[in-house]
Amino acid sequence: MKNEKAEEIFRNFLKEEKNRITPERFEVMEYALGYDGHFGADELFIKMKNSKSRVSRATVYNTLELLVQCNLLSKRNFGDNISRYESNFKRQQHDHLICVECGKIIEFTDARLTGIPESICKDLNFDLDSYSFNIFARCRNKKACKKYRNEKN
Amino acid sequence: MKNEKAEEIFRNFLKEEKNRITPERFEVMEYALGYDGHFGADELFIKMKNSKSRVSRATVYNTLELLVQCNLLSKRNFGDNISRYESNFKRQQHDHLICVECGKIIEFTDARLTGIPESICKDLNFDLDSYSFNIFARCRNKKACKKYRNEKN
DNA sequence: ATTGCTGCAAAACGTTTGCACCTAT
DNA sequence: ATAGGTGCAAACGTTTTGCAGCAAT
Numbered sequence A, B: 001m002k003n004e005k006a007e008e009i010f011r012n013f014l015k016e017e018k019n020r021i022t023p024e025r026f027e028v029m030e031y032a033l034g035y036d037g038h039f040g041a042d043e044l045f046i047k048m049k050n051s052k053s054r055v056s057r058a059t060v061y062n063t064l065e066l067l068v069q070c071n072l073l074s075k076r077n078f079g080d081n082i083s084r085y086e087s088n089f090k091r092q093q094h095d096h097l098i099c100v101e102c103g104k105i106i107e108f109t110d111a112r113l114t115g116i117p118e119s120i121c122k123d124l125n126f127d128l129d130s131y132s133f134n135i136f137a138r139c140r141n142k143k144a145c146k147k148y149r150n151e152k153n
Numbered sequence C: 001a002t003t004g005c006t007g008c009a010a011a012a013c014g015t016t017t018g019c020a021c022c023t024a025t
Numbered sequence D: 001a002t003a004g005g006t007g008c009a010a011a012c013g014t015t016t017t018g019c020a021g022c023a024a025t
Helices: A004-016 A023-034 A041-049 A055-067 A116-124 A140-147 B005-015 B023-034 B041-050 B058-067 B118-123 B142-148
Strands: A073-077 A085-086 A095-099 A106-107 A124-139 B073-076 B083-087 B095-099 B105-108 B126-139
Touching: A004 A023, A004 A055, A023 A041, A023 A085, A041 A055, A041 A085, A055 A073, A055 A085, A073 A124, A085 A116, A095 B118, A106 B118, A106 B126, A116 A124, A116 B095, A116 B105, A116 B126, A124 A140, A124 B118, B005 B023, B005 B058, B023 B058, B023 B083, B041 B083, B058 B073, B058 B083, B073 B126, B118 B126, B118 B142, B126 B142
Parallel strands: A095 A124, B095 B126
Antiparallel strands: A073 A085, A095 A106, A124 B126, B073 B083, B095 B105
16 A cells, blocks of 8 residues: 555654544545545545545545645645645645646646745745645647546546 | 726727626726725625625626736635735736735745746647746744734735 | 626535534543 | 544535626617
8 A cells, every 4th residue: 555654644743733543534535645636625525425435524624634734735726716635645846737728737847946935935034835836828739628628637 | 097098908808808888897997906905806895885886796706807807907816715806007027925824915026937937838838828926935023924914915 | 679787686616613422542 | 531523514705696677789
């Protein structure tokens, strides 16, 4: 199981922060880290419910925040007022380009961005927590764009 | 009135897109462009309502989107699932740093970012629509941070 | 005259909360 | 034993929608 390491990280985090270690929290963790791509909290809750999980909506929302706090997940906003989560586990830092036509999300990395958030924080006398760099754009290949229209992100 | 130019831009946009030119839309435009700082749609609606405006909530939401389309406003998301708007009129491009402790929003510009969104779009074969670069951080000056806590953004 | 826009209220949506019960510590 | 977590449903705040009447074209 590749999630043994994650389980240990989560367990240690819960212990340190004096949060209780419950089976429900680990169940949410399994589903969240196993999710392929970006997902909303409610989306994950529905998926778990459909898999006959008995974990409640409140617990899903609550646990996802804990997973963000211990850095196993990233929380993102792609401009549609829904919080989306994404596994950080064994993944490198990246940013996002969102197609304004079809909603498709493309991940990219650009070396020119390296160190910029840190440097801006330093200039402004802030301690960096996180940053988000989202590009909203239209695909030039209209056929490809249409193709994505009815797919999940 | 400094908004004559804006009024002309909005009027031409409405005409071109075959949207009707109504007094309500211009009333929303006046309030939106006159707002000092970032505001949510409902916030603007309440403000207008308190100023005895008769414009409805639906019209406010609708018109703000039109103002974004014609580039008089920018629509932003600072990670709290509320769409916030900001006047583009006679303002230069800038990005945002949000204090995760008190919610204070600081605007900054950084020359190193210039051209990066355009260049990434070019590489990925997309046409740039807009981008958002948000930094989430903590103020090192705790007193200043506290000071902002109960101020509007 | 014909659409599209408006106001209003209600619904929808994602998210949070209140409460009684349960369980990890 | 007891603080804290859970499930459930109801409440919440923001945004969208349905509809009848109105007004810009």
